[in-house]
Amino acid sequence: xxxxxxxxxxxxxxxxxxxxxxxxxxxxxxxxxxxxxxxxxxxxxxxxxxxxxxxxxxxxxxxxxxxxxxxxxxxxxxx
Amino acid sequence: xxxxxxxxxxxxxxxxxxxxxxxxxxxxxxxxxxxxxxxxxxxxxxxxxxxxxxxxxxxxxxxxxxxxxxxxxxxxxxxxxxxxxxxxxxxxxxxxxxxxxxxxxxxxxxxxxxxxxxxxxxxxxxxxxxxxxxxxxxxxxxxxxxxxxxxxxxxxxxxxxxxxxxxxxxxxxxxxxxxxxxxxxxxxxxxxxxxxxxxxxxxxxx
Amino acid sequence: xxxxxxxxxxxxxxxxxxxxxxxxxxxxxxxxxxxxxxxxxxxxxxxxxxxxxxxxxxxxxxxxxxxxxxxxxxxxxxxxxxxxxxxxxxxxxxxxxxxxxxxxxxxxxxxxxxxxxxxxxxxxxxxxxxxxxxxxxxxxxxxxxxxxxxxxxxxxxxxxxxxxxxxxxxxxxxxxxxxxxxxxxxxxxxxxxxxxxxxxxxxxxxxxxxxxxxxxxxxxxxxxxxxxxxxxxxxxxxxxxxxxxxxxxxxxxxxxxxxxxxxxxxxxxxxxxxxxxxxxxxxxxxxxxxxxxxxxxxxxxxxxxxxxxxxxxxxxxxxxxxxxxxxxxxxxxxxxxxxxxxxxxxxxxxxxxxxxxxxxxxxxxxxxxxxxxxxxxxxxxxxxxxxxxxxxxxxxxxxxxxxxxxxxxxxxxxxxxxxxx
Numbered sequence: 083x084x085x086x087x088x089x090x091x092x093x094x095x096x097x098x099x100x101x102x103x104x105x106x107x108x109x110x111x112x113x114x115x116x117x118x119x120x121x122x123x124x125x126x127x128x129x130x131x132x133x134x135x136x137x138x139x140x141x142x143x144x145x146x147x148x149x150x151x152x153x154x155x156x157x158x159x160x161x
Numbered sequence: 162x163x164x165x166x167x168x169x170x171x172x173x174x175x176x177x178x179x180x181x182x183x184x185x186x187x188x189x190x191x192x193x194x195x196x197x198x199x200x201x202x203x204x205x206x207x208x209x210x211x212x213x214x215x216x217x218x219x220x221x222x223x224x225x226x227x228x229x230x231x232x233x234x235x236x237x238x239x240x241x242x243x244x245x246x247x248x249x250x251x252x253x254x255x256x257x258x259x260x261x262x263x264x265x266x267x268x269x270x271x272x273x274x275x276x277x278x279x280x281x282x283x284x285x286x287x288x289x290x291x292x293x294x295x296x297x298x299x300x301x302x303x304x305x306x307x308x309x310x311x312x313x314x315x316x317x318x319x320x321x322x323x324x325x326x327x328x329x330x331x332x333x334x335x336x337x338x339x340x341x342x343x344x345x346x347x348x349x350x351x352x353x354x355x356x357x358x359x360x361x362x363x364x365x366x367x
Numbered sequence: 368x369x370x371x372x373x374x375x376x377x378x379x380x381x382x383x384x385x386x387x388x389x390x391x392x393x394x395x396x397x398x399x400x401x402x403x404x405x406x407x408x409x410x411x412x413x414x415x416x417x418x419x420x421x422x423x424x425x426x427x428x429x430x431x432x433x434x435x436x437x438x439x440x441x442x443x444x445x446x447x448x449x450x451x452x453x454x455x456x457x458x459x460x461x462x463x464x465x466x467x468x469x470x471x472x473x474x475x476x477x478x479x480x481x482x483x484x485x486x487x488x489x490x491x492x493x494x495x496x497x498x499x500x501x502x503x504x505x506x507x508x509x510x511x512x513x514x515x516x517x518x519x520x521x522x523x524x525x526x527x528x529x530x531x532x533x534x535x536x537x538x539x540x541x542x543x544x545x546x547x548x549x550x551x552x553x554x555x556x557x558x559x560x561x562x563x564x565x566x567x568x569x570x571x572x573x574x575x576x577x578x579x580x581x582x583x584x585x586x587x588x589x590x591x592x593x594x595x596x597x598x599x600x601x602x603x604x605x606x607x608x609x610x611x612x613x614x615x616x617x618x619x620x621x622x623x624x625x626x627x628x629x630x631x632x633x634x635x636x637x638x639x640x641x642x643x644x645x646x647x648x649x650x651x652x653x654x655x656x657x658x659x660x661x662x663x664x665x666x667x668x669x670x671x672x673x674x675x676x677x678x679x680x681x682x683x684x685x686x687x688x689x690x691x692x693x694x695x696x697x698x699x700x701x702x703x704x705x706x707x708x709x710x711x712x713x714x715x716x717x718x719x720x721x722x723x724x725x726x727x728x729x730x731x732x733x734x735x736x737x738x739x740x741x742x743x744x745x746x747x748x749x750x751x752x753x754x755x756x757x758x759x760x761x762x763x764x765x766x767x768x769x770x771x772x773x774x775x776x777x778x779x780x781x782x783x784x785x786x787x788x
Contacts, residue, residue, distance in 0.1 A: 103545055104698035104740045106280060110196040112205040124734050127196050128699040150205050152193065154280045342706035344781070345688035345713040 096135035098160045100144060106155035113156050116147040135161055168232040173305060175225035177313050180301055182218035184320035186211050187294065191327035195337045212272075219269065222262070251304060258300040264293035291332060294324060378585075378593050379465050379569050380609045392504055395467035402471050402510075403575055406478040411437065414479070416579035418591040419571065423447060423527070423564030424637075424667040426590070426655050429571070432561060435551045437480040439559025444482045444513075445536065446473045448489040448498075448565040449520040449527040452637045453689070453780040455669045457595035458565050460607040462494055465569060466501050470511070472568025475575055477513045480561055485515040488532055490522040522782075524638075524693035528741055529562050531695075542695050543741035564667070566595050585611035590654050596668035598623035600778050601630060601677070612665075613657060617649030620672060631675040632757050634779070636666030638686050639746025641753035642679060645672070662753065671779060678772035680761050682779045683754040684712040689781045690747045701744045704735035708751060715762065718770050725755060725762060 100113075100120055109127035119140055122130045136144045136158065148156045189211040198204045230237045237255065241248040243263060246256035271278060271286040298321050305317060405413060415430035436442045446469060450458040462469060470487075477485050487498050498517045505511045518536050520526040526541040533554040535541035554560025563571075570592055574582040583591040590612045596619055599605040603624035610619050616633060620626060630645035635653075641663040643651070651657050658664050673679055691705035708731045715724045732751050735744040755762065764771050 102738075104700070104738065105545055107699060108196075109699045110193070110204060111198075112196075112208060115203045115205050124700060124738075126699055126703040128703075128738070130734075130738075149276070150208060152208065154276060342688075342691050342709070344692045345684055345709045 093139035094137050096161050097138055097141050098136045098144070098158045100131050100136060100147075101157045101159055102129055102131060103153075103155040103157065106153045108153055108155075110152050112150045112152065113147040116150055117143040120144065121147070129156075166234075168228045169234060172225050172228040172232060173313075175221045175228065176301065176305060177317060179218045179221040179225055180297070180317055180320050182214050182221060183294070183297070184324040186214040186218060187290070187324045188327045189214065190290075191331045194331065215269075219265070222265075226262070254300055254303040257296045258304070261293045261297035261300060264289045264296070268293070291328060294328060298324075377609050378573055379461065379468060379566070379595065380607070390466060390501065392467060392501075392508055392510070395465075399468070399471075399573070400576055402475065402572065405475075405575055407437075407481070410475060410479040410575070413575065413579055414571065417574045417582040418579075418589070419567065419574060419582065420590060421564055422566035422570065422594060422667070424639075426664070429563070429567060432551065432563070433476070433479045436482075436559045436561040439552065442480045442482045442559040442561060443484045443486070443555045444473060444476045444480065444561045444563070445486045445488050445532055445555065446470075446476075446515070446565050446568055447527055447529075447532055447562050448487065448494070449532065449541075450490070450667075451522075451524040451527045451693075452639075452667060452669060453524075453782055454599055454634070454637055454671050455597045455667050457597050457607045457668055459494065461566055461569060461595060462489065462498065466498065467505075468569040468572045469565045470501060470505060470515070471572035472563075472565075472570070473515060474511055474513060475571050476561060476563060476568060480559075482561070483513060484555075484558075485513045486536055486555070487515045487517045488520055488536065489517070490526065491519040492522065495519045524690065525695050525741065525743060528743075530741065532562055533560060542697060543743070545740040587613040587652075587654055587656065589656055594653070594665070594668050596653065596665075596670060598670050598672070599780070600634075600670075600672035601627040601674035602672050603627055610653065613652045613654045615649065616651055616653050616670060619653055619670060620649065626672055627674065629675040630672050631677065632673045632679055634669070634671040634673065635663045637669035638690055638750060638779075639742070640664065640666045640669065641749055642673075642683070642757040643753070644757055645675075673778055674774060676772055676774035677776070677778050678716065678761060678770055679754060679758040680712070680716040680765065681770075681772070682777070683750065683758070684709065684716040685777065685781050686779050687712050687747060687751060690743070690750075694743060695741070698739040698744075700735045700738040704731055704744065705747055707731050708735070708747070712751070712754075715765060718765055718768055720765055728755065 100117075107128060111123055111127050113129050114121045114123045117140060120132045120134065120136060122132070124130055144158050148158050189207055192199065193204070193207060193211070196204060199207055202210070226242055229235060230239060230242065235250045237248055237250060241255060242259055245259035245263070246252050248255045267286050268289060271283050275283045301317055302321075305313070411430055411433045414433060419429040420426045421429055421432070448458045448462055448469070450456070473485055473487065476482070487502065489495060489498055495517055502515055502517060506514055520532070520535050521541050523541060525531050525543055526535065528543050529550050530544040530546065531541040533550050534544055536555045550560045550562060552559055554562070570582070586592045593609050593611050595607055595609050597607050598620060602620060605623055608619065608622040610622065616635070632642045632645050633648040634640060634642055635648060635658060643661055643663055647661065651661055653665050655664055673682065687705070688709040691709040694701045694705050696702040708728060711724055711728050711731065714720050715728065728751060732748045736748045737745055739745075761771055
């Protein structure tokens, strides 16, 4: 499987952090489906955000997850 | 060549298709409560389908409305599409169609601007589906399948039942919640802790 | 770290005026003198020199808080007397016995930040009418330039949390909110809001009268002054005492009559604090610096002594059950995780615990820690982790089917739940 060509280092550089508005979040779980590299789910369905920042290669997925949240509870904070 | 009667059937047909699309959208929308997924369909796909079916329905509605307006057999002005109850043909039932269209437009616009307006405002407008949909169904049954009859009527009735069940379930039942927690173990009332100041025993707020 | 008895002084809890008179404004002014006219930046500078820190549990430098709010436009000040911690009574006692110090401090805080509006926030009940009477008496005497409004808070654990205070004043419901924006930027009526514990305001009222150097004659260098501490549990005279910060916990317990018997552990800092083994705790200084290495902090000055005959696991399970009930239920991990922890601890506190309960508690604690809009889950986790550490021997005993405790009487105060929320 061939990897797409990209500038070395761009994919790995941190571009932001995902953060949850816990009051708005109702555990719908779309975020964990869309960016599983950074978001898991606890036993009740609420997101567990990984400590690692979002890197360049994950940025489109992270943005999609932020847009898809039904409660607008996910934020991407630029670093 | 487009004849009057073919426009008539086009309007009828796309109307029923819109009902089917919107019924599917409504059932999928209702099922999103509590983060339910469907077998084989992740949650983001359910949400995406709900959205795309609604947009597809809008496309069918556009044809439904346009063919009805340009149909020479029925005098309907463009203004009657948006301002209800002013049409010369069946003003009440056509008007209900216009009303449900107005509400749908509000829902579409707020959904497109969801991130701008915030969840609370979006949700308040989206709740208009509980009004818009029954209105649309009345419009459908009063103007539709009594003319075409047969399987189309059956389809419309099926859609009405499915969508009403979905909306009724969403409206009338409570979301899954963790039951109130009563504490462990059952607590017996404790005597009020006496307040001591300077070694002298004094009650609070004597 | 022991403070010689000769230097122990009561500053706030002075009753030279005799019973009943302390609520009288005239007696108060006779005892303490009038409030000096210091205002604005000079006042903030004085507070900065004194080193006063907040007495509500967070211990934040008061001068910094004043400066942050003073920088905003049209600020508001709230005197926070909503003492949600069941094991704490210091704010209730303070408002009963030295309320005018608090109200003086409220006026001074308004002057320091340039506030035109002030609130006194206390739990619903007799304190509300009590404070309203006092505010009216002061209005008649013309001593307050900003007339405070008394607001009744629901008697819940989280009611005293800063964003919950703002929420209660704005909407009537004391619900914590997510922090950005912070309350000193946007709070009551969307205005910059200063929220100070009533004890901090009382200290402010005294230090303005007597000076920063006077304030620093008690306490430590980094944490000067005295603090009110509620001592409970296995002591003959439970109640509220005033001690210089940095007094050893053993000496503070002595002020309440000393331990009633052999102690097993001491709960330091309340239900969001930590258990410490008794032998270790009594030697530690009651201060942020003194307790930091032990993984504890004074919090709002709560000490509960646990006798060696009582079971720390049972007490912790009761406290966590209460904390689970007191969740504002806005955030999933808290509203699900705290009851799960309470139930698991409850099983552990029984004498037939199954395998894997301790691991389950640790897993739940890791899951809920720092995953909420406020620090309710974090504080609960701290209590739970300290309990599993300090009562590890009891855990083993319970697993073998016995409990080492001989005294079944409950120690930690846990308010009983009335029906309906």
